[in-house]
Amino acid sequence: MEHFRFTTILLWIPRVMAMAWAVLLATLAVAAFLGEDAEYLQMSRTFVTHLVPSLCVLAILCVGWRRDGLAALGFSALGLAYFIALSGWRNPPVVAFLCVPSLGLSLAFFARMQLRREPRQSDEPARKPPGKGDR
Secondary structure, X not given: OHHHHHHHHHHHHHHHHXXXXXXXXXXXXXXXXXXXXXXXXXXHHHHHHHHHHHHHHHHHHHHOOXXXXXXXXXXXXXXXXXXXXXXXXXXXXXXXXXXXXXXXXXXXXXXXXXXXXXXXXXXXXXXXXXXXXXX
């Protein structure tokens, strides 16, 4: 019973982490409304633009909900896209904030995929193919 609970918790950790990451990114999008004296339409455009990373995380999570390999690949691609789009080699704090969690989620989904994989050993003894001496 203890092993079942521990395994279940381990299997849910990547999903919960991805949801938390999406909520954090969406919360940071609210900064579009703070401290600017722009008109409402401009602030709305900025807000929607800031929501795009959160929507990407949710899209990858939805696609990878049952397919852990796709989620691992998607979060790796997202981390790489963040790095390239934000010129990560020039701005290490941005890389630490956006790319590293995406790559961490990728590793978490990969570990989940490995944990769910069933052992390849069967309970039956190996059968010999019929040969000349087996009659």
